[in-house]
Amino acid sequence: MTSANKPPEVLTVSKLTRRIQSVFESTFGIVWIEGEISNFRAPVSGHYYMALKDEKAQIRAVMFRSQAQALKFIPKDGMMVIGRGKIGIYAPRGEYQIILDYLEPLGVGALSLAFEQLKQKLAAKGIFAPEIKRPLPFLPQRVAVITSPTGAAIRDFLKIINRRFANIEIIIVPVRVQGEDAAADIVKAIDITNQKLNVDVIVLTRGGGSLEDLWAFNAEELALAIRRSKIPVVSAVGHEIDLTISDLAADFRAPTPSAAAELLVEEKEGLLRRLREIKTRLVSATSQIINSRKHELNHYSKRLRNPKRNIADHLMRLDEFHSHLARLINVAIKDRLKAIKNEKRALRLNSPARLINSMNQKIAFQRHTVLQSISRRLDELQAPVHLLEKRIYDLAPVSVLNRGYSVVQKLPEKTTLRDISSVNKGNRVRIILSKGELGCIIEKITDSSL
Amino acid sequence: MTKKNFEEAMQRLEEIVKQLEEGDLSLDASLKIFEEGMELIKFCTLKLEEAEKKVTMLLEQDNGDTVQVPFNP
Numbered sequence: 001m002t003s004a005n006k007p008p009e010v011l012t013v014s015k016l017t018r019r020i021q022s023v024f025e026s027t028f029g030i031v032w033i034e035g036e037i038s039n040f041r042a043p044v045s046g047h048y049y050m051a052l053k054d055e056k057a058q059i060r061a062v063m064f065r066s067q068a069q070a071l072k073f074i075p076k077d078g079m080m081v082i083g084r085g086k087i088g089i090y091a092p093r094g095e096y097q098i099i100l101d102y103l104e105p106l107g108v109g110a111l112s113l114a115f116e117q118l119k120q121k122l123a124a125k126g127i128f129a130p131e132i133k134r135p136l137p138f139l140p141q142r143v144a145v146i147t148s149p150t151g152a153a154i155r156d157f158l159k160i161i162n163r164r165f166a167n168i169e170i171i172i173v174p175v176r177v178q179g180e181d182a183a184a185d186i187v188k189a190i191d192i193t194n195q196k197l198n199v200d201v202i203v204l205t206r207g208g209g210s211l212e213d214l215w216a217f218n219a220e221e222l223a224l225a226i227r228r229s230k231i232p233v234v235s236a237v238g239h240e241i242d243l244t245i246s247d248l249a250a251d252f253r254a255p256t257p258s259a260a261a262e263l264l265v266e267e268k269e270g271l272l273r274r275l276r277e278i279k280t281r282l283v284s285a286t287s288q289i290i291n292s293r294k295h296e297l298n299h300y301s302k303r304l305r306n307p308k309r310n311i312a313d314h315l316m317r318l319d320e321f322h323s324h325l326a327r328l329i330n331v332a333i334k335d336r337l338k339a340i341k342n343e344k345r346a347l348r349l350n351s352p353a354r355l356i357n358s359m360n361q362k363i364a365f366q367r368h369t370v371l372q373s374i375s376r377r378l379d380e381l382q383a384p385v386h387l388l389e390k391r392i393y394d395l396a397p398v399s400v401l402n403r404g405y406s407v408v409q410k411l412p413e414k415t416t417l418r419d420i421s422s423v424n425k426g427n428r429v430r431i432i433l434s435k436g437e438l439g440c441i442i443e444k445i446t447d448s449s450l
Numbered sequence: 451m452t453k454k455n456f457e458e459a460m461q462r463l464e465e466i467v468k469q470l471e472e473g474d475l476s477l478d479a480s481l482k483i484f485e486e487g488m489e490l491i492k493f494c495t496l497k498l499e500e501a502e503k504k505v506t507m508l509l510e511q512d513n514g515d516t517v518q519v520p521f522n523p
Contacts, residue, residue: 138456141501149507149521158505167503172521174507196516197508271460272498278463279491285470286484293477 014091021089024096028087032113033059033098034106037079042068048075052083052098060097061085067101080106082113111211115218118245127223133251134232139271140200140264142169144231146189149174152207153236153257160261164269171197177206182216187225194229201264202229204246205236205257214238223249236260401434408432411439420445456497459490466490 011019035052042048046065051058061083063071075081085100104112122128147154149172161168173193175185186204193202204226206217216222217237226233226249235250236257247253254260393399401407408417411428423429423442431438466487470480506518 139498139501144508161505167499167501169502170505170521171518172505172507174509192508192510192516268498271456271494274460275463275491275494275498278460278467278487281467282463282470282484282487282491285467285473286480289470289473289475289477289480292473 013094017089017091017094020096021091024087024089030084030086031098032082032084034080034082035059037075037081038077040075040077048100050075050077052081060090060095061100062097063100063103071103073105075103082106084116111215115211115245118218118220119248122220122223122245122249127227128248132227136232136234136252136263137200139268140168142171142197142199143201143203143264144171144173144193144197144199145203145205146173146175146186146193147203147205147257148177151177153177153205156207157203157205157257157261160258161265164265166265166268168264168268171199173197176216178209178213178216183219183222186216187219187221190222190225190229190233194231199231202231202233203236203260203264204233204250205254205260206238207257208239208242214242214244217244217246219245222246226250234260234263398434401432404434406431406433420447456494459494463487463490463494 033052035054035058038051038053038058040048040050046068048061048063048068050061050063052061053059063083063085082104083098083100084102085098087096088099089096102116104116126132145154145157147157154172158170161170173189175189176182177186190202190204193199204217206214214237217235223245226235226246232251233249234252234254235244235246236254236259237244237246240255252263254263409415409430409432410417410422411430414430415422417423417429423445425442425445427442429440429442431440466483469475469483470487475483505521507521508516509519510516
């Protein structure tokens with residue numbers, strides 16, 4: 001029975017719901033829950049809706065798309081799972097639910113859980129923040145490798161280093177890489193390296209193994225040691241799919257030890273290659289420039305003819321003309337000679353010589369004939385003359401002379417004397433005898449008439 | 451050597467090669483930057499080949515000192 005109190009507060013449904021909500025949130029915050037999946041639905045929105053139950057109770061659960069996508073497995077009804085989430089109230093339906101942000105099949109074990117939890121813890125502390133990660137040094141020259149000296153990891157690592165040109169100094173810091181004390185070993189190794197070795201980068205590496213095998217690399221103190229290190233750290237633990245705290249805390253993660261080695265040398269390799277290329281292009285481009293100038297020079301040099309060549313050219317042409325001219329002249333001469341020969345022949349053929357000859361012959365013949373005639377005529381005429389000659393001869397003074405008579409001639413007139421009147425005493429006279437003559441001077445003249 | 455110097459050198463080299471490949475420079479200028487290019491290449495190559503190639507292991511001695519010994523896998 002109430003006395004005169006205040007009337008009870010009357011809340012709206014929404015208000016009540018809101019209160020319940022805040023009580024839930026402040027009481028529970030984030031919880032880890034284990035149970036069996038039932039009524040699992042995955043509509044096209046990508047969100048997961050299900051109920052998690054055990055024998056006595058169940059709770060609605062939802063996982064939104066962005067977290068659901070990250071799950072490495074597909075939840076199924078009947079699966080036993082472990083999940084983490086926030087308790088909330090879905091006001092429109094008055095339902096409480098857990099909003100999961102992580103889900104994992106149960107049976108993976110405590111280790112897995114521990115890993116996740118440590119991961120959250122350190123992430124929250126900002127250990128994994130990308131901003132605090134240091135960039136890899138440019139062209140590292142000295143590298144400390146913290147690993148097992150007998151494991152496969154260092155062998156693979158060195159194989160890659162040896163295969164390349166890599167001139168890089170490697171210092172191995174031997175540690176145990178599994179077992180209880182391994183984490184402490186590794187932490188000490190990181191610290192010693194920072195104190196005593198002057199290297200450009202630290203490589204933390206071991207080969208593949210189970211979650212237990214790799215557990216040392218999930219130690220919290222390792223993450224802290226990595227961040228403490230002043231030297232950048234590359235973590236290459238296990239196989240590609242193994243992700244460890246060390247990987248997350250390091251400045252750089254390589255999926256395998258070989259990949260870590262590649263990482264260290266590829267830059268140098270790449271640069272060497274680039275330099276070689278540049279050198280080739282440099283030399284080739286310069287050669288081309290020189291060559292093209294050379295060609296230009298040649299070109300102009302060809303066009304710039306030596307005047308001597310011009311003269312030579314002209315001389316040659318002159319010679320050619322000479323020869324040509326000589327040839328033409330010769331031909332002309334030959335032609336003329338031929339013509340002349342022909343004319344000669346023609347002349348010869350028509351030569352008057354023959355005519356002359358024949359004429360001469362004719363003449364000779366005629367002459368002969370004439371001479372003969374003349375001769376005959378002469379003979380004819382001579383015959384009487386001979387006769388007369390004889391008669392004359394007989395009567396000639398010569399015959400008279402022969403008879404002893406002589407001819408007297410008056411000198412110098414050589415007139416025949418018949419008469420003494422023509423001469424005087426002392427005149428010269430010539431007396432022609434039958435043989436010889438006498439030159440006389442008159443000594444005496446006698447007149448015979450008396 | 452800083453990354454900056456190296457990168458600058460590489461950049462200058464790319465410039466030089468580009469200029470030469472465009473072929474617009476006089477012969478004198480070309481030869482001059484060719485020489486500059488070769489010098490830069492020498493410098494960069496030297497830097498790349500600087501580091502020593504060797505593998506050692508760190509051992510801790512009883513007295514806490516460390517020493518490096520050759521490593522044979």
